[in-house]
Amino acid sequence: MMWVEWAWLIPVIPLVAFPFILFFGKKDPKEGGLLAVIAVGAAFVLSLLVVIDVTQGNLPAVAGENGHGEGGGAAFYESSTTWVGLPGMDRGLEVGVFVDHLTCLMLMVVSFIGWLVVIFSVGYMAHDDRKPRYYAEISLFIGVMLGLVIANNFLMLFIFWELVGLCSYLLIGFWYRKPEAAAAAKKAFLVTRVGDILFLVGLVVIYNYFGTLNFQEIQAQLATMLGEHALDVPMLTIMSLLLFGGAVGKSAQFPLHVWLPDAMEGPTTVSALIHAATMVNAGVYLVARGYFLFEHAPDALLVVAWIGAITAFLAASMALVQNDIKRVLAYSTVSQLGYMMLALGVGGYSASMFHLQNHAFFKALLFLGAGSVIHAMDTNDMRKMGGLHWKMKLTSLTMLVGVIAITGLGPLSGFWSKDEIILYVFKSGNWPLFVLAVATALMTAFYMFRLWFMTFAGKPRSDEVGHAHESPYVMAVPLVILAGFSIMTGLIGTPVSPQFQSFIRFGEHGEEAFDLTAGALMGLSLAVAWIGFGMAALFYYLRSANPANYVSAGAGKAIHTLLTQKYYLDHLYYGFAEKVVYAFTKLCDAFDIKVIDGAVNALGDGAVGAGSRWRKWTSGNVQHYAVGIVLGICMLLLLLRFALPALDDLLGGWPGLSSWHWWEGWGW
């Protein structure tokens, strides 16, 4: 039996669990937690079996009910069935499963990290009073994300894409009694919606051009066009940019990144899920999945690269001044996503996916670690922490692993993938991008160690630290597992043995020799990371310099204000909403009341007025009406007899109004 044929079950299990947990969760000893752990765990195990099948090349020769799937030589599995038949379309809209190496990677990341987050939640959410709702929604979230990565066409991807948006709304606003949480949920939903509209338009354009939304078919058509030198590059650029618009919203890229830091209002486990496993990866995945469009549109790729680099830089700079532990992590996610986009933009497909995988592990670790700290402290403010290392050694050490992994201080996972991205940017020869990427690496090292030092090192800065305690095992074990993966996952993609790069690749894999350039760049990124670490240690561990001195006046103060105000982007958006959107809304409202309602009311008043006049002409006596009917019939007969033939004569017989000669044969 081939497990890959059961791949469709992977998203279905958590999706089916959703209503079960919602309605019967109270019967579960953990109020839904156990069910969620089992459902997501089953999805993970099945994903694992499928991935093993694919890596072993154990694929069915011919698959798919429409017989278009290919196995054997091709390293993917596809199976689909018609969902809605459309006239003039041989295949209609389809639902289907598509499993290739990229899908495998995403399946593993989503299901495994999702599972660990659910396990962690059992401890983290233990004191919440609406657990069934939480577990049901988190199960739905993981289910739709699995569906998103397993879809075989853009439409299905889009449907799951929107469901992911819905789940993020539900979970960010999970504590909806808190006004900030409700506002953050709305913000996340509305801001990503801007991108979704572009994605939807992109779908229409793609369907209009190719006549299909199936990945494989579009790819095949592109190959044919390439062979005939008939590629419509401007068209492909438009499609790519529209798809990228969707990715910008979902993956929180500049200028639509503003929702992600606010999304911290949800439970920390939800943040971990959004940042590591589900939501934000969807955008990067979309670009990677649609890479067969992007590769023919160099202009679009350049836009991707620039947006990625700008996002990485701006987000890292904003992370420098945050005092909320989760917000620092949020900006770091935005920044790392920028790295992934940048890598995609300069052709580093494998590097981007490699970073996605590593980031998923260490970011899940960091968020769950932060959750553990918040669980112990009941506050997010790093200024009230300090010295926590002695209270929660396990959390502290696993967090340190995550910090080293993300900054690339040592040979942990983030080091390898970030290094590879920087190498690709360097080889693209675009100097501004390279400078932005390296500057981001420097800032990343600084703010991540700032976070760690402020939280765990030094002396306690508030009384709560004294009451802090290590988290229970159900929370600690996922941390240890994730820390292990954060250390290990980088090793499958080192320059020495690039197994990852030959597994996840786009087109032919050019064997990259580890040459002097690569070595020098590795040295550079190491040096940059250590400089960032050193500065952070200087300011926040040794305390030999007070950062406040540098931002109290002059240019330092101006920059600090600019960063704490998030480059005034939120102000800009609020201003736009207030001045332009609200004004337009008022205009529409006035139009509605004055013109549309006015017309309807005038019509109604007119009818009432006319009726009140005409009623005087009537008697209410039935016999009078009967006379009217009789007279009417007589006039109709006379009309048919005389007026219509006369009209026919006048018009030369054309309308034929008198064709019914009712009087004929009566001798009239």
Add this chain to the structure above:
Amino acid sequence: MIPLSAYLVLSALLFCIGLYGVLTRRSAIVTLMSIDIMLNSANINFVAFSAYSSPFDLSGQVFALLAITTAAAEVAVGLAILLVVYRVKGRMNVRLMKELKW
């Protein structure tokens, strides 16, 4: 043999009598009776045409039977209405039924 036109003239006369009754008489009972006269004038037409055009095709006569049945039902409903009108108004004058104009 009686010509077809004789039946038609009879039918037309009956129809006019019925119409006159409906339009002029004040008693609701008479109005109902007049309506039945009009219906029966139509029945005469049916039967006459049926007998003269195709003697072996009885559809016109069947149609007349159908009309008679319908007329019976109509009278039943009409009388029921009149009964209620009588209870409310105390009289049977159609000119008192002016509720069409509010």
